[in-house]
Amino acid sequence: MDWRTIYKDKIMTADEAVRHIKSGDHITVAEVGSQPYALTEALERNYEHLENVEVHYLLSLGNPPAAKPGMEKHVRFHGMFLSGATRPLIAENRGEFMPCFFHQYPKMVLSRGEIDVMMISISAPDKHGFCSIGPGVDHIPTMKNHAKLIIAQMNKNLPRVMGNSFVHLRDVDIIVEENRPIPELPGAPITDVERKIGEYCASLVNDGDTLQLGIGGIPDAVVTFLKDKKDLGLHTEMAADGIVDLIKTGVINNKKKTLHPGKCIATFAAGSQNLYDFLDDNPNFELHGVDYVNDPNVIAMNDNMVSINSCIQVDLAGQINAEVVKGMQFSGVGGQVDFIRGARMSKGGRSIIALPSTAAKGTISKIVPFLDHGAYVTTSRMDVDYIVTEYGIAHLWGKTLRERAKALIAIAHPDFRAGLAEEYKARFGEELTI
Ligand code: COA
Numbered sequence: 001m002d003w004r005t006i007y008k009d010k011i012m013t014a015d016e017a018v019r020h021i022k023s024g025d026h027i028t029v030a031e032v033g034s035q036p037y038a039l040t041e042a043l044e045r046n047y048e049h050l051e052n053v054e055v056h057y058l059l060s061l062g063n064p065p066a067a068k069p070g071m072e073k074h075v076r077f078h079g080m081f082l083s084g085a086t087r088p089l090i091a092e093n094r095g096e097f098m099p100c101f102f103h104q105y106p107k108m109v110l111s112r113g114e115i116d117v118m119m120i121s122i123s124a125p126d127k128h129g130f131c132s133i134g135p136g137v138d139h140i141p142t143m144k145n146h147a148k149l150i151i152a153q154m155n156k157n158l159p160r161v162m163g164n165s166f167v168h169l170r171d172v173d174i175i176v177e178e179n180r181p182i183p184e185l186p187g188a189p190i191t192d193v194e195r196k197i198g199e200y201c202a203s204l205v206n207d208g209d210t211l212q213l214g215i216g217g218i219p220d221a222v223v224t225f226l227k228d229k230k231d232l233g234l235h236t237e238m239a240a241d242g243i244v245d246l247i248k249t250g251v252i253n254n255k256k257k258t259l260h261p262g263k264c265i266a267t268f269a270a271g272s273q274n275l276y277d278f279l280d281d282n283p284n285f286e287l288h289g290v291d292y293v294n295d296p297n298v299i300a301m302n303d304n305m306v307s308i309n310s311c312i313q314v315d316l317a318g319q320i321n322a323e324v325v326k327g328m329q330f331s332g333v334g335g336q337v338d339f340i341r342g343a344r345m346s347k348g349g350r351s352i353i354a355l356p357s358t359a360a361k362g363t364i365s366k367i368v369p370f371l372d373h374g375a376y377v378t379t380s381r382m383d384v385d386y387i388v389t390e391y392g393i394a395h396l397w398g399k400t401l402r403e404r405a406k407a408l409i410a411i412a413h414p415d416f417r418a419g420l421a422e423e424y425k426a427r428f429g430e431e432l433t434i
Helices: 014-018 038-047 087-091 102-110 192-203 216-223 244-250 271-281 336-345 402-411 414-427
Strands: 026-029 051-057 076-081 096-098 116-120 130-132 148-154 167-168 174-177 210-213 264-266 285-287 305-309 313-315 349-356 386-389 393-394
Touching: 014 038, 014 148, 014 174, 026 216, 038 148, 038 336, 076 087, 087 096, 174 210, 192 216, 192 349, 192 386, 192 393, 216 244, 216 305, 271 402, 336 349, 393 402, 402 414
Parallel strands: 026 051, 026 116, 051 076, 076 096, 116 148, 148 174, 210 305, 264 285, 305 349, 349 386
Antiparallel strands: 130 167, 386 393
16 A cells, blocks of 8 residues: 555645644754755744744754744744855854763753654655655664654755664654755865865774764865775764765775675765765665764774864964864864764774864964863863874874973974964973974
8 A cells, every 4th residue: 555545634734734833842953965855844833822942953954943033032043063155043043052972962961851752754665665864864773763643855866874773654644745855965175174184094904994984174175185095994973975886896895894894884875866875775874873883982893083174273282273263163073072972982092183283274273272262162172183284293192281282382383484484382391403
């Protein structure tokens, strides 16, 4: 029998579906390409009678939920990671920011109260009635078991990703059928500085390592220098376009992985249609819950784990600010600390923070004596391992404050080395030859 006949009572329009939301509800929404846009747009049309609703949400590739000015008095955005679309919500006091290690996100949201409503996307069901939840898996597998009401937008364009990424139609309370293209995350051309950084990072990667690659130009640049490596594995938070060619050419074959051998593992994917097509029905690539993939203990089960992430600035002791620009919350901790700690605990593991030496067209050094006023420490100086800029590699793990400062000044932009050397002299009482 056709699923529409079996589940006919669950099928309704998006506007009818969101009218099940009540004042005081806690809502979680699937992220990136799995955002159920038909539902979040319907919420924007139907919020005025609601009071004190919390919407917990991560990254949007389009119009984020609860971002419409005025809506915050009724339905308020709560996030632990910001993007261009959600930054103004925090800057303008129209939403709330919750500091959180990504692997603890489901637990932390649940600590605020029960999940009354979960809004997800689902693919068309298979012959057993199972639907994939698409590329934004992260908090859904755990939280769906706690949600009192699950509203799903069924979208036949959603890639049918493998892993802990399925929900049965019987467990979905409301189904809204609406097909939309999956929003893409546009890539940017790799700069010469990023290329140089990518080359240094790749020099720290050995054949047989398992990689975590963050988002942006630097990971994309690293990928271009990995083409001659052998038997790499992938255990990452986010899957992006860069890895597709490495998998297709067999550079990433996961043969040496000590956890999930033979499989690429991630918790969400965001990129082009090419990436989504690659993930569709691909048994070689599994997406699992973030409380599993990003758990440092799980990450550490991968021998020779190498994490590569970026930051806003690093001070001379090695403290990393990866989330605040000019006193404003720019992004969040995300999975940075999860992977830095997991990689460090892994047998043979390493972690890399890679950053251009300057920002704002070369006018600001990203290696600084002290973090900016209002900045937060994302990664502590006890956790930090390798720092890479376009001027080289500083290995801080096991190094004294004096050795750290010296190593960091050596990879700072030449225009800022003299100023940093003055700070070094004031701090350590010795002249530094630069
Ligand atoms: N001082 C002032 N401005 C700075 C700055 C500094 N030290 N460093 C960066 N900026 C500005 C840049 O000029 C840029 O401004 P623009 O948007 O006006 O051009 C902006 O801040 C973003 O910098 P950029 O270097 O382009 O950021 P990115 O896209 O490479 O992202 C992070 C870098 C740190 C924000 C990002 O990696 C992050 O959020 N990390 C934390 C989470 C994480 O690591 N997760 C890992 C798992 S995916």
